[in-house]
Amino acid sequence: MESLTEGALYRNTLRTLESAGDLIKINANALERLKLPRRAVIVSVPVKMDDGRVQIFPGYRVQHNQTLGPFKGGLRYHQSVNLSEVAALSMLMTFKNSLLGLPLGGAKGGITVNPNLLSMNELEHLTRRFTTELNPFIGPDKDIPAPDVGTDSQTMAWMLDTYSMDSGFSQTGVVTGKPIEIGGSHGRECATGLGVVYTIEKALATRNRKIQDAKIAIQGFGKVGMHVAIEAFALGAKILAVSDVSGAIYHPEGINITQLKKYIDENKVLKGFPNAQGIDGEELLELDVDVLAPCALDGTINSTNVDRIKAPIIVEGANGPVTMNANDELCKKGVLIVPDILANGGGVVVSYFEWVQDIVWLFWQEDEVRQKLKTIMYRSFDTVWNFAQEKQENLRISAMGVSLQRLEKAMKLRGQAW
Numbered sequence: 034m035e036s037l038t039e040g041a042l043y044r045n046t047l048r049t050l051e052s053a054g055d056l057i058k059i060n061a062n063a064l065e066r067l068k069l070p071r072r073a074v075i076v077s078v079p080v081k082m083d084d085g086r087v088q089i090f091p092g093y094r095v096q097h098n099q100t101l102g103p104f105k106g107g108l109r110y111h112q113s114v115n116l117s118e119v120a121a122l123s124m125l126m127t128f129k130n131s132l133l134g135l136p137l138g139g140a141k142g143g144i145t146v147n148p149n150l151l152s153m154n155e156l157e158h159l160t161r162r163f164t165t166e167l168n169p170f171i172g173p174d175k176d177i178p179a180p181d182v183g184t185d186s187q188t189m190a191w192m193l194d195t196y197s198m199d200s201g202f203s204q205t206g207v208v209t210g211k212p213i214e215i216g217g218s219h220g221r222e223c224a225t226g227l228g229v230v231y232t233i234e235k236a237l238a239t240r241n242r243k244i245q246d247a248k249i250a251i252q253g254f255g256k257v258g259m260h261v262a263i264e265a266f267a268l269g270a271k272i273l274a275v276s277d278v279s280g281a282i283y284h285p286e287g288i289n290i291t292q293l294k295k296y297i298d299e300n301k302v303l304k305g306f307p308n309a310q311g312i313d314g315e316e317l318l319e320l321d322v323d324v325l326a327p328c329a330l331d332g333t334i335n336s337t338n339v340d341r342i343k344a345p346i347i348v349e350g351a352n353g354p355v356t357m358n359a360n361d362e363l364c365k366k367g368v369l370i371v372p373d374i375l376a377n378g379g380g381v382v383v384s385y386f387e388w389v390q391d392i393v394w395l396f397w398q399e400d401e402v403r404q405k406l407k408t409i410m411y412r413s414f415d416t417v418w419n420f421a422q423e424k425q426e427n428l429r430i431s432a433m434g435v436s437l438q439r440l441e442k443a444m445k446l447r448g449q450a451w
C-alpha cells in the first residue's frame with residue numbers, strides 16, 4: 034500500500050479528509066475505509082511503435098469507492114502519471130461526485146506516457162490495448178472512464194469501439210466525453226468552464242457583486258480556461274488577463290475573447306495577440322482583479338507568491354492550484370477560495386448527463402444541458418456556503434464536509450464499515 038499513499042497529493046488529500054472528518058465527527062471506521070481505494074489495477078501496455086519496436090507503458094486504474102454508484106473518473110496520459118497520483122485523484126473523484134449529489138463513485142486512471150511523442154497510430158494502439166487490459170474492470174454499470182489531461186473525445190471513441198468489439202455489441206455508456214456522433218452530449222466540451230463561471234457568479238453574489246461588473250484573470254487557456262473566458266466574457270465580465278504555456282496577456286479595459294479565440298485558432302498560442310500587452314505569467318496571478326481563476330496547473334499559488342496575491346476571490350478551475358499552506362494563509366486574510374471539487378465539477382456533471390442519455394437513448398439540446406448544469410452547480414455552491422456559515426469554516430473544508438456527510442450516511446445505510 035505504501036506506493037499508493039506516498040505522493041504529496043495523496044497526503045494533502047488525506048489531510049483535508051481528516052480535517053473535514055473531524056468537523057462532522059465522522060464514524061472512525063468510515064474514515065479509515067475512505068483513506069484507501071477499494072481496488073488498484075496496474076497493467077503493462079505493449080505498443081508496436083511505428084519503427085517496429087515494442088514499447089511497454091505502465092497503466093493504472095484506481096477505483097476508490099462505489100458506495101453511491103458505479104465508479105467514474107478520467108483517464109490521464111502524461112509522463113508524470115504514477116500510482117499514488119492516480120489514487121489521490123480517484124479519492125477526489127469520490128468526494129466530488131458525492132458533493133455534487135451524483136449517483137456515482139470515484140475512480141481515476143492513466144498511462145505514464147508523453148502523448149505528444151506518439152503518432153496518432155501509436156496512440157490508437159496504446160488506447161485500444163489499455164482498454165482490453167481494463168476490460169474486466171470497466172463497463173456502463175461498473176466503471177465509466179472519461180477524458181482528462183492528455184486524452185480527448187477521440188481517445189474515448191477508440192475505447193468505446195474496443196470495449197464494444199470485445200463484448201460483441203455497441204456499448205456507448207462505457208465512456209463519457211465522446212464525440213456527439215457516437216453518443217456524446219451537447220455541452221460536454223464547455224461544461225467544466227461553464228461550471229466554473231456559475232460558481233464565480235455565486236461567489237461574487239456572496240459579496241453583493243455581479244459578474245457583469247467583475248474583472249477576472251484566468252491562468253490557462255485550455256479545455257477549462259478557454260471556456261471560462263468565453264462564457265464569462267459572454268456574460269459581460271471584463272477578462273483583464275489570460276495566459277497559456279506561451280505567456281500571458283493583459284488589457285486594462287478587458288480582452289476581447291472572441292477575437293482572442295480566433296487568433297488562437299490560427300496561431301495555436303496566445304503569444305503575439307495584437308490587442309493586448311504581453312506580461313509575465315507570474316504577474317497575472319498577482320493582478321488587482323475581483324476574481325482569479327487558476328485553470329492550468331497544480332501548486333501555482335504557493336508559499337513563494339501567496340503574499341502578493343491581491344484577488345479577493347479565487348475559483349479553482351484546475352485541480353489543486355492553491356497549496357494547503359497558501360490556502361490557510363489566504364483564508365486567514367479573508368480571501369474566498371472556491372475549491373476544485375466544487376468549482377470544476379461541471380465536467381463530471383455533464384459526463385453524468387451523457388451517461389444517462391446513453392442509457393435511455395434520448396438526447397437533450399444544449400440549452401437543456403446548460404440549465405440542468407446550472408441548477409446543480411448553484412445548489413452545490415449554496416449547500417457548501419450554508420455549511421461554511423454554520424460551522425465557521427473555509428469552503429475547502431466545508432465542501433469536503435458536505436461530501437463526507439452524504440457518503441457516511443450512504444455507507445451506514447449499506448452496512449459498510451460499521
Ligand code: NAD
Pocket residue numbers: 181182183225252253254255256257258276277278279314328329330331350351352353377378380
Ligand atoms: P489543457 O491541457 O486543455 O489546458 C491546460 C492549459 O494550461 C493550456 O492552455 C496550457 O497552455 C496552459 N498552461 C500550461 N502551462 C502553463 C503555465 N506555466 N502558465 C500558464 N498556462 C499554462 O488542460 P485542461 O483540461 O484545461 O485542465 C486544466 C486543469 O483543470 C487540470 O488541473 C485538470 O486536471 C483540471 N480539470 C480539467 C477538467 C476538464 O474537463 N478538462 C475537469 C476538471 C478539472
